Amino acid sequence: MSDWNMGLVTLREGVLSKLADLLDNPKCGWRQLADAVNTQPQFRCSEKELIGCSVQVLSAKGSPSRLLLAKLADRAVSLSFLLQCLKKIEHREAVQFLTSIVExxxxxxxxxxxxxxxxxxxxxxxxxxxxxxxxxxxxxxxxxxxxxxxxxxxxxxxxxxxxxxxxxxxxxxxxxxxxxxxxxxATVSENSSSANSGGFFPSSASGLIITQQPRSLTIAEGDSLCLECRSEGNPPPQYQWYHNKQPLLPANKPSLKVPRVTTADRGKYSCRVYNFYHEVWSDQVHVEIGPGSLCGATWDDTDDVDSFLNIPTRQLSHFYATDKVALLVGNMNYQYHRQLRAPMADVHELTNLLRQLDFKVVSLLDLNRQEMYSAVTEFLLLLDRGVYGLLYFAGHGYENYGNSFMVPIDAPASYTSEHCLWVQDVLQRMQERETGLNVFLLDMCRKRNLNDDIIQQPGPLKVTANIVFGYATCVDAEVNKDDLSNGIFISFLKKRLLEEEKVTVMLDRVAEDMGQCEITRGRQALELRSNLSERRALTDRIQSSDCPVATSARNLQWSIAHVLPDSRHLLFDCGVKVQLGFAAEFSNIMIIYTRILDQPQDIISCTAQLSDFSEGVDVDLKLTNQENPWDAGSLLFTLDNVGRQGVPKLYTRLRALQRLKMELKFTVCLHYQYSNMDEEVQEKQTVTVGKPLVAKLNLHEPRLPRSFSASSSGDLNTFSLPESSSFPEGLEASALASETSSLGSASTCWSYFSQVGEAAGNAKQANVPEETLSPEFLEPDQPQPLSAECKSMPQDRLEDQLRTKLNFHSC
CATH class of the missing domain: 2.60.40.10 (Immunoglobulins)
Known part of the structure; x- marks a missing residue:
């Protein structure tokens, strides 16, 4: 298709089906298109033909728009005339889609x-x-x-x-x-100085050339998949295949063969070809598994339209979420029990994945009982009619008489149920929120607690048919995983979570994967309970509810806990200019970094160090003011060199921000030395940055019991800000309805709050760190297209990046 004069008949079935989906609506759809087409007598449809189109709705798979497009194709309607008619009825989405296909x-x-x-x-x-x-x-x-x-x-x-x-x-x-x-x-002779430096390849080596590229395929479930990538080079090339940018093991031959494919095998494939001196990548191709596996897929993520023009008709899922929110809690540093390390990596990994699915994620580490209860209560405020809610806990736990309990970090050595959070109670509170989907995943032990002989009696659960409840372990089992890598459950879950499948089907496949692994067999088994009666998936799209006030209140409630302090510049009397920046590792862990922006020529050395932190903040003084995040105690956070090379930076990691009762205050101490002096000089400035991130929610304070039996929307409409909120007084949720209805569904980055700031008359600007580019989506050792430059950018461009792949949790 290279010309608008071509006929409608040249469009492939996949394109026509997508157009039909866009036109199957009463306000701006096929009837309006038929009226626009009738302006040309040769294309006019009779009343009988239009009636025939309308009765298509009586069939389960019938589409009035698809039949109309077929009749227009029979009349040799050109693509240019179809585009003209779509513009006439002002169907912008259809115009954009058709233009992208043709041009x-x-x-x-x-x-x-x-x-x-x-x-x-x-x-x-x-x-x-x-x-x-x-x-x-x-x-x-x-x-x-x-x-x-x-x-x-x-x-x-x-x-x-x-x-x-x-x-x-x-x-x-x-x-x-x-x-x-x-x-x-370039080849350099062995006698040249450049060759002697060892910087280039020996003359016997030759560049890698891919002689056969893999091709996109559409195959049926159960068929065999075969992809070929051939190359030439000296030394002989080696191969590594990738599926959705994840390496396949083992897959190190020119041919990739999968005997019997399932829907989990669909996606994008590429091959890395390399030898001792060179590395090249094959084309990225798409493998579609159909036709029955195409339900619930979307069109927005297609990178190569050609690969979709030859596939069977795609039936879009009719289920959607009014919003998506998730609370992830990982407890590691127990006061009286064995320490854990895997929960931090698990919460980090799950946060990244859920963000890709447009979830608003609250990620918290090391909570005591009061903080856990408060966090769950605040999380429940985000749930509303039609919202998808996901709660994940990783840490110590136990189960007695069918009741499960999550153990907080302050539980005593001989803890009982009164020291823990009762899982069934939390589940009941979730269910009363009338959500579209409730997913509760517990990654903890279920051993019997001999210190607890109380038999809890949970109340009756409301019949909602929207509950998915999963244990990472079977009854009377425990998990012993103490290193920083992902735990067993998350190791398998992360490979399936992005699949466009009903959530119970996706989790069943995780269970099957765990059952086939020799390491987990007989040691850990995923147990699922569900009453989900609809084909709802975590990949379902977000469609705003009919209650903009409730949507705005929910967005505001979530955003309060994810505002970072503004990056600022400090000017000292000696003329040194210091930048103070902030970044979030988790919702209750913040990184502060300092760097010298400008200094007089007569100052030969200069550093800006932090000290004298507010009471309540958890900071290891031995790990403050380190030259990289790792030395500051962060094992997962990355902030690559997005500034000028060679500029000193010092990093400090603040933990447990949920326990901060007052505004965060600290001292910036400047240490410098003049060229004509032997002694070091100091200057100090005190900085106050308010209550960052989750500190604004005051999780350390007791929560009054809340009744969620009433309509969720009613709760959100009466929502009020916490006392310590940094937003202007009198900022009501109803005034934000038009401005914040899309906040959060577009981005899950912690500090994304621009719409609310605009709604308040720019009283509070978005608190986004100046340096926020994260390179986890860059191909390994490959330069990227020009749009992926690692540098500071204006606020409007930064927000565009945040809406896509920016992510402070990348490792």
């Missing part, structure tokens, strides 16, 4: 990595098809190549300083695509 750019020939002798000639080719008049633009790294505006980039007399990665940008109007990266290196 797409396809790269047929990719530039290939190569190795040439110094002084030789390099030719890189990039051939695109789809539209006439396309433009080409070549780049070396992020720098544009002079005169690189043709499909072929020719470099005569190739020199050492021209070595690097090259990429081509193909554009037509506002549409553009990037080619794959091509690495070009």
């Amino acid at each position: 797409q750019i396809r790269i047929a020939v990719q530039p290939q990595s190569q190795r040439v002798p110094e002084g030789g000639r390099v030719v890189l080719s990039c051939q695109a098809s789809g539209l006439p008049g396309m433009g080409y633009q070549w780049f070396k790294g992020k720098d544009e190549v002079p005169n690189g505006s043709a499909p072929d980039l020719i470099l005569n007399h190739f020199s050492l300083n021209q070595q690097g990665y090259y990429i081509c940008r193909v554009n037509h109007g506002e549409n553009f695509v990037f080619s794959q990266w091509a690495q070009v290196t």
Whole structure:
């Protein structure tokens, strides 16, 4: 499809079905399209034909819009006329989709990595098809190549300083695509000084070239999958296959074969080809498993439209969530019991995955009983009619007489139920919120507690048919996992969580995976209980409820606990300028970093260190003011060099922010030395940053019992801010309805709060750290397209990044 004059009949079935889905609505749909088409007599549909379209709703799979499009295709309606009619009825989503299909750019020939002798000639080719008049633009790294505006980039007399990665940008109007990266290196003779430095490859080595690329496939469930990637190079190449950017083990041959595929095998595949000197990546291809497995899939995530034009009709799930919220609690540092380490990695991993599914995530580590109860109570305030709620606990636990209990970190040595949180009580409180889906996952032991002989009697559960309850262990079992890697349950769950399947089906497959593993067999088994009667999945889309006040209140309630202090600059009397930055590792753990931005020339050394923290904050003084986050005690948090290279930075990690009763206050002590002095000089400034992150919720305070038997929307409408909230007085949820209805569903980054700040008349700006780029989505050892530069950016661009893949929990 390269011309708008082509007929509607040229569209593939997948595209027509997607258009039909967009037009099957009463307000701006197929009837309005039929009226617009009737302006041309040769395309007019009779009243009898329109009645035939309307009765399609009587069939379970019938679509009035699909039948209308078929009749228009029979009348040889052109794509340009169809687009004109869609614009006339102002169906913007259909216009955008059809335009993206017709005006797409396809790269047929990719530039290939190569190795040439110094002084030789390099030719890189990039051939695109789809539209006439396309433009080409070549780049070396992020720098544009002079005169690189043709499909072929020719470099005569190739020199050492021209070595690097090259990429081509193909554009037509506002549409553009990037080619794959091509690495070009120069051969240097063994006698040259450059060769003696060991910086380049021996003359016997040759560049890797992929001679056969894998291809996208559509196969049925139970069929065999075979992908091929062939390459040539010296030394001989090695291979590693990836599925959805995760390495497959073992999969280190040119051919990837899966005997009997399931829906879990669908997704994107690529192959990493490498030897001692080079590395190249194959094309990323899509494997679809159908036709029955296509239920519930979405169209928004497609990177290559071509791969979807040949697949069977995609039936979109009709279930949706009015919002998605999750509370993740990991207890490790117990006062009177064995210490754990895996819960931190598990909460971190699950946070990242749920964020990709548009969940608002609250992640907390090391809570005592009061804090656990308060956290659950605050979490329940986020639940509302139609909301998807997920609660996950990792730590010590036990089960007596069918009742399970989560053990807080302050439980005494001989604890009983009164020292713990009763799981069945929390589950009942969740159920009363009239949510669309309740998922409760417990990653803890279920051994009998001999100190507790009380038999709890839970009240009757309300019949809602929306509960999924999972234990990571079977009855009378325990888990012993003390290292920092993921626990057994999360190790298997993270491979399945993003699957577009009913949540119970997804968890059943996790259980099957655990049962097939030799390590877990006989040691740990996932146990599930569910009364879920609908095909609801964690991947279901979010569609705002009809009550904007309740939505706004929920967004505000969640956002209060995820506001970071503003990054600020401190100017000292000596002329030194210090930047003070903040970042969140978890909802109750914050990283503070300092760096010197400017200093007079006569100062030869300078550092800015933090001290004198407010009472209540948990900080190990031996781990403060460290040169990297790891030395500061953070084993998962990363903040790569997004600033200028060589600028000193010191990191301090603050834990247990939920116990902060007063505003956070600390001292910034500047240590510096003049060139003409032997002694060090100090200057101090006191900084107050309010109550960051979850500290605003005052989880240390007792919560009054709340009744959730009334309508959830009513609770949210009467919602009020905590006393310590940093937002302006009088800021009511109802005034935020129009501004915050989409907050949170678009982003799950902790500090994303711009809409609320705007609704308050810009009284409070978004508290987003200046340096927030995280590189976990970059391909290993590969340069990225120009949009992935690691640098500070304006607020509006940063928010766009936050809506996609930015994530402070990456490791």
